Amino acid sequence: MSFVQVNGADIHYEMTGETGPCLVLIHGSGGSAALWPEELLRLPGVRVAALDLPGHGRSGGRPSDRVEDYARVVAGVVESLGLSGVYLLGHSLGGAIALQLALSSPPWLSGVILVGSGARLRVFPAILEGLENDFAGSLDMMDRFLFSPGTDESIIRASRRSAETAGQKAVLADFTACDRFDVMERLGEISVPALVVSADNDALTPAKYGKFMADAIPDARFALLSGTGHMMALEKPKEVAALVSSFLSGG
Numbered sequence: 001m002s003f004v005q006v007n008g009a010d011i012h013y014e015m016t017g018e019t020g021p022c023l024v025l026i027h028g029s030g031g032s033a034a035l036w037p038e039e040l041l042r043l044p045g046v047r048v049a050a051l052d053l054p055g056h057g058r059s060g061g062r063p064s065d066r067v068e069d070y071a072r073v074v075a076g077v078v079e080s081l082g083l084s085g086v087y088l089l090g091h092s093l094g095g096a097i098a099l100q101l102a103l104s105s106p107p108w109l110s111g112v113i114l115v116g117s118g119a120r121l122r123v124f125p126a127i128l129e130g131l132e133n134d135f136a137g138s139l140d141m142m143d144r145f146l147f148s149p150g151t152d153e154s155i156i157r158a159s160r161r162s163a164e165t166a167g168q169k170a171v172l173a174d175f176t177a178c179d180r181f182d183v184m185e186r187l188g189e190i191s192v193p194a195l196v197v198s199a200d201n202d203a204l205t206p207a208k209y210g211k212f213m214a215d216a217i218p219d220a221r222f223a224l225l226s227g228t229g230h231m232m233a234l235e236k237p238k239e240v241a242a243l244v245s246s247f248l249s250g251g
């Protein structure tokens, strides 16, 4: 288990692989590094760092309701570890954080991979109200939006545990950060290559959001996964890992 101090908080990360390009995994709302599938954590020929955002998983610090705050923490982790040639892979809120960082063109950034995400992430008012007033009930409701029908129960339970561990304040802060996020007008400024991955059964970040990013980011490719929902890296880990491998090797 490894930690790095960023802005006075101990940020937890797990690093695997010794050579190759560096992939930094940024989880979504209420998630943690523990939720990534083995297929991504141990991508052959790639150094992979999976981190817990502040107030999530094993990280200290406080969650934030601003994507910009999370982006500063991720940059702090990358810079403290002295990483270069970094590809940021973000899921949902994590994708928003990766986009925010790409817009600031840090010298260590080589590319972004945006999985189940969007350049604007308005949230159903019922989700925000539910998180505020009935946390358990809102997690029940969310399970229906996050996964496609027939998803293995063990995957749904792992995701649920992660949100329960993060707790009500963190999950509400994350969704509020999403709701405030909007860089739709700025995607043309992104100067690194991007891979956008969407799913045909994603009710939270519809494929339309992914297509919009792929059309507006100057150097972007788009992949649409079928038969999966918002949690596509958990539902279709092999397919997502294959897309990421191909992108990292310039394919």
Ligand code: COA
Binding pocket: 092, 093, 118, 119, 120, 121, 122, 123, 124, 125, 127, 178, 203, 204, 205, 208, 209, 210, 212, 213
């Ligand atoms: N990329 C491309 N288009 C987008 C977009 C994105 N990231 N975000 C919004 N749009 C489009 C919408 O499709 C809509 O287009 P339309 O007028 O042709 O239908 C338009 O921009 C306005 O949408 P929005 O800004 O979202 O406001 P709204 O008041 O119409 O809808 C919600 C609000 C919450 C109902 C809607 O955003 C939604 O369905 N969100 C997805 C569910 C959710 O809660 N996701 C959580 C994200 S973490």
